[in-house]
Structure formats: C-alpha cells, structure tokens
Amino acid sequence: PIDVKEMQGMLIEALGSARASSLAVESLWTTLCRARPGLEDMVLKRKVDGSGDEVEMAEEEFTLGKKEWLGIVQDVLEYGRLSTGVFGRVESSFKDDHAQHAALPPHYFYVPESDPDPDRATIIKSMMPRPAKRNETKKYKQYYWKPLGKVSRWDSEDAM
DSSP: OOOHHHHHHHHHHHHHHOSSSOEEHHHHHHHHHHHOTTSTTOOEEEEEOSSSOSSOOEEEEEOOOHHHHHHHHHHHHHHHHHHTOOEEEEOOOOEEGGGTTEEOOOEEEEOGGGOSOHHHHHHHHHHOSSOOOOGGGGSOOOOOOOOOOOOOSSOGGGGO
C-alpha cells in the first residue's frame, strides 16, 4: 500500500530542507506531516478474506496510527541506508537516567553522493541550508553533562 520510493523521496526532501543536519525518526515524521497534512489521515486499503476463498475478496479501508507510521518511516530509512546508502545513521551512546537507561533514538541524515537519482541529489544539495555532513559529525558526541550540585561562587582562598 505504501510506495517505498515515494516515501524515500519525501524523507530526502525533509532531511535536505531541515535546519538540523540530522533528525530522529519522530522529528522526521513531524516534518513530513507539516509538509503534507493529508499524509497522517491517508486512507489505505487492504484485502480481507473471511471465507477462505481466493476468488472473492473484500477491501477494507483503514488509517495508520502514529506508532505504525513511525515504524514505516524507520523501515524506509533503514532500507535506504542498507540498500543504497542514501541515508546515514548516527547512533547515540548516551543513556537517559530517567527512562530506565534507554538509549536515545538514532538520528538520520541524507547522503546526496549515494542518491540513486543524481538530478534529485543536485537539486536537494543546492537547497540544503548547510554544507554536507562532515565525517566527524556522523559520530555521536555527548556535549551536555549533568548539572553540578549547588556550588559556592566564592572560595575562601580567594578572600586573601
């Protein structure tokens, strides 16, 4: 029901036009929904066969929830990453203390050099608000540390 190539194109457009050089799956989904408001409520059809006969099958209409859409976006990103390398992934090594040590979600970025459509790569590259992702930023870096406890601003040694 969902065209992978079309979804890949939408994700490439979203990643190419984003201010951040890489985005998490949920951020990408939010960006897609803003760019294409009808996507979230898109009606899909599937064949339903209650009798066991293959001759006559009814169609059932349904919409996907956010969780299912996030799974589809994740699958399309992984397919693009593994098949052509059009998407890259930055894994997080940070563990969130408040979420029972759950790892933060990976961020994905667009690799125009690996895009199977060179015309699209040229156009998206020219529209990108920043230069391509550097090799060093393709690795996860922990920049933020836990805040220190209450610290005195005045040391007694400084009073001398």
